[in-house]
Amino acid sequence: xxxxxxxxxxxxxxxxxxxxxxxxxxxxxxxxxxxxxxxxxxxxxxxxxxxxxxxxxxxxxxxxxxxxxxxxxxxxxxxxxxxxxxxxxxxxxxxxxxxxxxxxxxxxxxxxxxxxxxxxxxxxxxxxxxxxxxxxxxxxxxxxxxxx
Amino acid sequence: xxxxxxxxxxxxxxxxxxxxxxxxxxxxxxxxxxxxxxxxxxxxxxxxxxxxxxxxxxxxxxxxxxxxxxxxxxxxxxxxxxxxxxxxxxxxxxxxxxxxxxxxxxxxxxxxxxxxxxxxxxxxxxxxxxxxxxxxxxxxxxxxxxxxxxxxxxxxxxxxxxxxxxxxxxxxxxxxxxxxxxxxxxxxxxxxxxxxxxxxxxxxxxxxxxxxxxxxxxxxxxxxxxxxxxxxxxxxxxxxxxxxxxxxxxxxxxxxxxxxxxxxxxxxxxxxxxxxxxxxxxxxxxxxxxxxxxxxxxxxxxxxxxxxxxxxxxxxxxxxxxxxxxxxxxxxxxxxxxxxxxxxxxxxxxxxxxxxxxxxxxxxxxxxxxxxxxxxxxxxxxxxxxxxxxxxxxxxxxxxxxxxxxxxxxxxxxxxxxxxxxxxxxxxxxxxxxxxxxxxxxxxxxxxxxxxxxxxxxxxxxxxxxxxxxxxxxxxxxxxxxxxxxxxxxxxxxxxxxxxxxxxxxxxxxxxxxxxxxxxxxxxxxxxxxxxxxxxxxxxxxxxxxxxxxxxxxxxxxxxxxxxxxxxxxxxxxxxxxxxxxxxxxxxxxxxxxxxxxxxxxxxxxxxxxxxxxxxxxxxxxxxxxxxxxxxxxxxxxxxxxxxxxxxxxxxxxxxx
Numbered sequence: 142x143x144x145x146x147x148x149x150x151x152x153x154x155x156x157x158x159x160x161x162x163x164x165x166x167x168x169x170x171x172x173x174x175x176x177x178x179x180x181x182x183x184x185x186x187x188x189x190x191x192x193x194x195x196x197x198x199x200x201x202x203x204x205x206x207x208x209x210x211x212x213x214x215x216x217x218x219x220x221x222x223x224x225x226x227x228x229x230x231x232x233x234x235x236x237x238x239x240x241x242x243x244x245x246x247x248x249x250x251x252x253x254x255x256x257x258x259x260x261x262x263x264x265x266x267x268x269x270x271x272x273x274x275x276x277x278x279x280x281x282x283x284x285x286x287x288x289x
Numbered sequence: 290x291x292x293x294x295x296x297x298x299x300x301x302x303x304x305x306x307x308x309x310x311x312x313x314x315x316x317x318x319x320x321x322x323x324x325x326x327x328x329x330x331x332x333x334x335x336x337x338x339x340x341x342x343x344x345x346x347x348x349x350x351x352x353x354x355x356x357x358x359x360x361x362x363x364x365x366x367x368x369x370x371x372x373x374x375x376x377x378x379x380x381x382x383x384x385x386x387x388x389x390x391x392x393x394x395x396x397x398x399x400x401x402x403x404x405x406x407x408x409x410x411x412x413x414x415x416x417x418x419x420x421x422x423x424x425x426x427x428x429x430x431x432x433x434x435x436x437x438x439x440x441x442x443x444x445x446x447x448x449x450x451x452x453x454x455x456x457x458x459x460x461x462x463x464x465x466x467x468x469x470x471x472x473x474x475x476x477x478x479x480x481x482x483x484x485x486x487x488x489x490x491x492x493x494x495x496x497x498x499x500x501x502x503x504x505x506x507x508x509x510x511x512x513x514x515x516x517x518x519x520x521x522x523x524x525x526x527x528x529x530x531x532x533x534x535x536x537x538x539x540x541x542x543x544x545x546x547x548x549x550x551x552x553x554x555x556x557x558x559x560x561x562x563x564x565x566x567x568x569x570x571x572x573x574x575x576x577x578x579x580x581x582x583x584x585x586x587x588x589x590x591x592x593x594x595x596x597x598x599x600x601x602x603x604x605x606x607x608x609x610x611x612x613x614x615x616x617x618x619x620x621x622x623x624x625x626x627x628x629x630x631x632x633x634x635x636x637x638x639x640x641x642x643x644x645x646x647x648x649x650x651x652x653x654x655x656x657x658x659x660x661x662x663x664x665x666x667x668x669x670x671x672x673x674x675x676x677x678x679x680x681x682x683x684x685x686x687x688x689x690x691x692x693x694x695x696x697x698x699x700x701x702x703x704x705x706x707x708x709x710x711x712x713x714x715x716x717x718x719x720x721x722x723x724x725x726x727x728x729x730x731x732x733x734x735x736x737x738x739x740x741x742x743x744x745x746x747x748x749x750x751x752x753x754x755x756x757x758x759x760x761x762x763x764x765x766x767x768x769x770x771x772x773x774x775x776x777x778x779x780x781x782x783x784x785x786x787x788x789x790x791x792x793x794x795x796x797x798x799x800x801x802x803x804x805x806x807x808x809x810x811x812x813x814x815x816x817x818x819x820x821x822x823x824x825x826x827x828x829x830x831x832x833x834x835x836x837x838x839x840x841x842x843x844x845x846x847x848x849x850x851x852x853x854x855x856x857x858x859x860x861x862x863x864x865x866x867x868x869x870x871x872x873x874x875x876x877x878x879x880x881x882x883x884x885x886x887x888x889x890x891x892x893x894x895x896x897x898x899x900x901x902x903x904x905x906x907x908x909x910x911x912x913x914x915x916x917x918x919x920x921x922x923x924x925x926x927x928x929x930x931x932x933x934x935x936x937x938x939x940x941x942x943x944x945x946x
Binding site: 174233246275 | 524632633641646653656660670672673674675677678681682686809869870871888891892895897899
């Protein structure tokens with residue numbers, strides 16, 4: 142091979158590799174995006190069915206209940222306007238408690254219960270997950286506009 | 290009084306940093322030796338003042354001076370002394386001070402260990418480091434002063450976040466910061482080389498040990514962070530693709546590419562522009578990591594309550610650093626053309642493959658980490674990118690990197706015969722695929738992921754043995770002992786680091802395929818089974834700590850009727866923050882970890898207990914240790930010192946001319 146065609150092949154190989162890799166990355170990316178919805182949006186039916194998404198808000202006071210097996214937990218997430226019931230099986234984060242911010246990830250069940258596969262809570266007493274804060278802010282903004 | 294001294298000392302450090310950033314650069318451009326030599330003194334002075342300032346802050350924490358806002362917010366009089374000290378960097382302001390101190394420490398190290406650099410080059414390196422330091426010290430003093438007072442002082446502190454009251458806190462942040470900030474040296478060398486327009490093998494040789502040492506710190510820092518998350522967060526996982534983990538992983542990926550690209554630049558003079566870009570990229574990603582962690586824009590374990598002004602400042606600093614360096618690069622790039630040519634099958638080509646893939650991998654992490662931020666900033670909704678994305682992307686991207694990793698060392702520089710290489714590596718490649726698939730059947734977990742992981746691990750182990758054998762066979766004549774001794778440290782560094790990847794993959798593949806866990810409800814005397822182990826719950830007792838109350842469970846673990854461990858997971862309650870915390874208990878073994886955590890108590894008096902079986906998980910950290918060890922060997926190679934000495938007279942001569 143001439144040096145020139147060798148160089149072209151090398152360049153071509155590197156570019157092909159790059160294109161393949163980028164294509165792979167973008168496909169995987171499309172498939173694994175997790176959208177976030179506020180409880181109000183979920184109640185209005187704006188959340189996708191059959192796809193994983195996140196809900197953020199406050200844990201409704203008095204809503205945490207454990208099932209008879211002691212392991213399945215039921216609670217509700219609220220943005221102060223709407224309330225979404227959630228079931229979760231697994232260990233809850235240490236700072237998960239009633240009236241505090243939390244973000245849950247999972248799918249909407251046919252029974253209207255959100256089946257969470259992951260629960261995120263805050264990590265120190267000052268900190269509120271941005272998604273949870275956002276949901277509450279949205280709901281309060283809407284509430285104000287309605288009152289006016 | 291002490292905090293005021295610390296504050297004042299920090300201001301003096303800023304002034305010195307500014308002097309260090311400006312005077313030597315002016316000296317270098319006018320070729321004035323007197324101005325150039327100011328850099329060293331200013332750098333050492335700056336370090337002393339920052340260290341003094343850090344000492345003052347630490348003193349205030351140890352003595353529980355709660356008129357200091359930072360101490361009041363992050364310490365408590367009953368906290369053990371060690372966590373009073375680590376509390377200094379368990380918050381935004383203090384951790385930035387640690388950042389600035391690491392930078393000053395690296396700068397002093399450059400003045401000490403690279404004494405033989407030409408004066409003009411040293412002046413530029415110190416100038417660049419001084420400017421970076423000026424930016425950070427300004428950031429500290431303007432937006433995040435650690436010495437702010439509250440009057441009257443708080444009667445009691447609010448304590449350090451309990452999650453951070455752990456031995457991991459003593460070493461994880463300092464190591465990680467030394468790694469992050471260490472890339473500033475590689476960056477400064479690259480910018481100095483751009484300024485001088487002289488980017489040759491000598492520059493790459495000077496830069497290599499610094500880059501490698503920074504990489505060692507970063508590797509160790511990330512590995513310890515991962516181990517800490519494993520036992521502290523209580524989910525039995527070792528990597529969560531959390532944005533802040535990603536923030537440290539991106540500079541690691543690019544830093545790894547940089548180390549390999551520097552090797553090509555040193556040996557063959559090729560890849561010069563690319564090497565410079567990688568040096569700029571690795572440091573920019575370190576800055577971005579700081580931005581991501583400190584701006585609080587992400588939902589993460591590492592997010593503190595934050596202030597947007599700070600994020601904006603770091604963002605501005607980041608834009609400035611990237612903008613100025615890329616402009617400089619664009620201006621100087623035309624002089625960088627050339628370098629050795631190389632064939633399709635050559636060491637250069639295999640390292641090019643490594644660089645392309647590592648950079649794409651880094652880009653994919655960047656996309657997954659930043660995309661949600663962009664979407665949010667543009668008000669298009671809130672999204673997140675979960676671990677499945679990263680896992681899907683990483684396996685196909687890293688597989689060819691690992692395959693290449695064991696082929697590259699056989700290939701000659703400049704050009705080689707493809708058939709010769711194929712004959713050398715072919716048998717090993719086939720053997721490892723057979724072994725990998727066979728092992729997947731043997732452990733009874735036949736998925737393509739497990740088979741691939743085990744094949745890659747076998748490939749690295751077989752390849753390592755073959756490379757060592759080849760190396761010894763190449764030096765015929767001498768006895769095998771002297772042949773072993775004749776191998777330079779840098780070669781051993783490569784060998785150990787690559788072997789470490791193999792060990793790491795064994796851990797990842799096996800823990801990913803064979804792990805299991807259950808959650809059970811247990812009363813005293815109850816037993817539960819997991820993976821052939823029997824767990825017997827012996828009840829819960831009170832176990833008060835210095836600044837917390839705790840319920841401690843006692844759980845016996847037995848296998849085949851023999852009790853071999855008693856685990857004591859705790860549920861702690863930290864009074865000052867009113868915060869509960871789970872403290873897992875682990876029986877660590879070379880082939881498996883048995884991991885237990887304690888959940889809530891139920892109404893009937895039973896406890897929720899999490900039981901985890903984690904086979905081969907310690908191999909993950911053992912692999913990382915081998916990688917770091919390899920880096921230490923590589924950086925300690927004698928030829929760097931010898932070459933530095935040989936370089937010195939030449940540099941002096943150039944100076945005189």
